[in-house]
Amino acid sequence: MDSDSIDYYDDAPYDDDVDDGGFSEAALRSLNGPSCKVITKECLLAAQREDLQKVMELLSLTENHARTLLIHYRWDVDNVSEVFVNKGKDRLYEDACVTLLDNGDSSSLQSSSVTTCEICTEEVPVYNMTTMDCGHCFCNNCWTEHFLVKINEGQSRRISCMAHKCNVVCDESKIRVYVSEKDPDLAKKFDRYLLESYIEDNKRVKWCPSVPHCGYAIRVEYDEDCEVECACGVQFCFSCYSEAHSPCSCKMLELWTEKCKDDINQTKTWMSINSKKCPKCHKPVEKNGGCNLVVCICRQPFCWLCGGATGFQHNWESIEGHTCEEQQMAKAARAKSESLRYTHYLDRFKAHKDSLKAETDLKKLQSKISNMEARDKKIVDYSWATKGANRLILSRRILSYSYPFAYYMFGDVFLSEEMKKEDRIIKQNLFEQQQQQVESHIEKLSFFLAEPFDEFDEKTFNESKMKIITLSGVMDLLCKNLYDCIDNVILCDLETTINIAPYRSNGIDKAVEID
Template sequence: MEDYYYGSIDDENSDQYSDRVDDDDEEDSVDGLQDQELCSKDPSCTVIRQESLLAAQKEVLQKAMDLLSLKEHHARTLLIYHCWDVETVSKVFVERGKERLYSEAGLSVRSSKDLNSSLSSDEVTCQICFKHVNAYESSMMDCGHCFCNICWTKHFIMKIQEGQSRRITCMANKCEAICDQENVRNLVSTADPHLATMFYKILLESYVEDNKKVKWCPSVPHCGNAIRVERDEYCEVECACGVQFCFSCSSEAHSPCPCLMWKLWKEKRQDESGMVNSTNTKYCPKCHKPVEKNGGCNRVRCLCGQQFCWLCGGKTSTSIADHHPCGQYKDDRLEKDGLAKRQPWGYSHSCIQFKAHTDSLELEARLQSRLNSKIEILEEKNHELRDFSWVTVGFNRLFRSRRILSYSYPFGYYMFYDDQFKYAMEQNVREPKQNLFENHQEQLQAKIENLSEQLFDDWEERDVLDTRRQIITLSTVINNLCKNLYDCIEELLPPEHIIVPYRSMGVKKASEFH
């Protein structure tokens, strides 16, 4: 297939382009799309189930043990300090040396010979309670400090209850050495088995909760899975349970909207839930917060104290006697009033578009079974086409692109209407850049609606070859338009904000950990 520029293609040109696709090129197109669908499992993204968590942790522990010839509990202490990153451990080891690496992590590595020589008698005086106990009733940590088991146990229980399970330090004055986790668990288990089990679980789950490259799946109810990425920590992933989420912020997958903008959007939607689309709500002309009308009078008062006319939205005085000449609101007022006055209407527009497309997503997902029925009917008729996988490919493209379009509206609101980001670009370039961005949205929306119509129309009674050609062409066009929209957003974003790169195949699907 020849390369075409889809940046300004309209419906009429799309039909002309469709006519130019011959049978050989069409086969290449659908085969290419099918290849993308088949390569959906990403080996750089791994799902770790609850029963595999210990094996995943031991895999990393073994790397550190091999690197530095350490015991397992020493390797765990070192890795917890360095957030389970073996590369960081190796880097510190090379740059600062073993002694510095150990001391910073609170790791004291002494030989068994040294520890045994410290216990020179059968009786020990505990320097905490000052009781004389038999040697077997005391314990010595790697740092060489020895106290009675009763004092150690009380110390460990207190630290666990205080939330310091990951790094419990020695009781000795000014000793920052980390205690052996197995000693901690064994001593605590005699006094409180439940607490010992909790301690073990905390150490096990530290591999997820302290690790920058591993996150719990945010599914509700929780599926129990964790996701590990090997390279890019700023990506979107799909768990084995089907939940797709942003690995950076653990929220639902929201590209091409940056994490901060999505967080602000969710909070704003939650704060103003049920008010934006209400016919009984308008925005205050002073503070721009939504105001609900609960009476018959068209002179309303906001909580900030400002009174305004319900009919036109204009400010009014506090005096009832003052006459207010009311007229219909005109769009050109937005330009005169500036960004502050445009914000509420920009938010209302963005909300309406966002909700419309998310609603369409839900409806189209429910209609997927209809497509499967169409395929079954056509296959029973022994149609000249033997492969109808292009229907599924087209549906997947529709689903992905509508998600992208819907999440572009929160970005558009914060980029062009919200005060927090108004200084991200010069005022004189804001309008042309906004026009360019909205033009990308409009083109993508037009093609998405066209593809939806083609997929869910009664095409089994029409020319299936023509429908196939249209769906393949639209899928290719939409893929390019999505890429163009991402490129546009990346150019508009302030330097401190990034978005997940565009992936034609959609969100990464995690492979199983073995």
């Protein structure tokens, strides 16, 4: 698409609901339900019971056994079902340390009134002994002390039997009874741990990373490699907890953040380009004009081109007795090239992040809308302006994170063993074409949204409105094309799995509260 060929007066398609597969996002939501949901403190118990009920019905289990299974399988009902179908019920229970033997009473001990506890070696009345599902029987005092220690150590979600090498998980109802008698507050803590296990141990549920914390958790219904928005407005990557960063993968972001930490790397980059280390004392030396012989403050002369130690005798063209080593020359050239490459991507990333920070502040836009509403006596829909601003913010974020993606994807290290140099160059050229299209049009949309269109006459106002609407639709298409290029061209032949949150035409999925 030619960046100068857009007719801003055409009825360009601008439908927020357009997405892949011929279905709108709204239609897909109606078929599958919301992709993510907010779990409040009030509905946490209901959310947990929903999954417990599924497993209880599937396997005819009690609640405590169902909970033990789900905690082991990280509250993934689908995984429990899959293991049950593929490996059988016995293997399912064995892996989760669940035993269903009904040995919970003391009938086997009724022949005598007193028995010996193997833990404390005390003689105890049989009615003060308790047998767990695994068949091991100890006195209630020992069980109680065991439970108190485990809960205080924070291991209350899966408290195993006291017997040597027995990993069977104890009945939570018995734990609750004995702990309540000794320490009611700790019993409440135990129940809270079990309840919060639904969030802490659940791979599809995570606390919102808001600061101060809003108290909400987010549950994704389908794919964990996604970006979500909490009810409090915080947007984040569900996989790594960082701010939304697609099309950059979580691993790429981790490497990029470490590389860009503070301003230290900028100093290192400048020094690697503009200085060389002395071969004797290893201090950095800057060359400011002159020939290729430089002398460190330690009085060691060396060659600026290759960094090798030399003597002092030289002329403008050569150093006496010295010939540059090609390997050192190539290494220095690669280091300089890599530094320049990193600086290029860093500068573009920072420039767009700075623009994003300014554009996220919608006070000026809201002021313009208020002025237009005050001027017009009739009811007029100004949602086109808000949609345009939201499209700008979404596109700017995507564009900014496309630079660390490109830095690692097309470098010589990240996937050097999987992409030949020729293939990497071809893919990089295709990607940069899409990237440049986004970059060109995003500046136009930013310019038109910044104009004082609330002060324009009717004709100029309508022209400005159509430009914003048209460019918003174009930006949606260009961003979608950028993601299609990544999915269908760049990543399609790789063996390494690179998980990138998919493009959403409507922006990041907003979580809705559980019914």
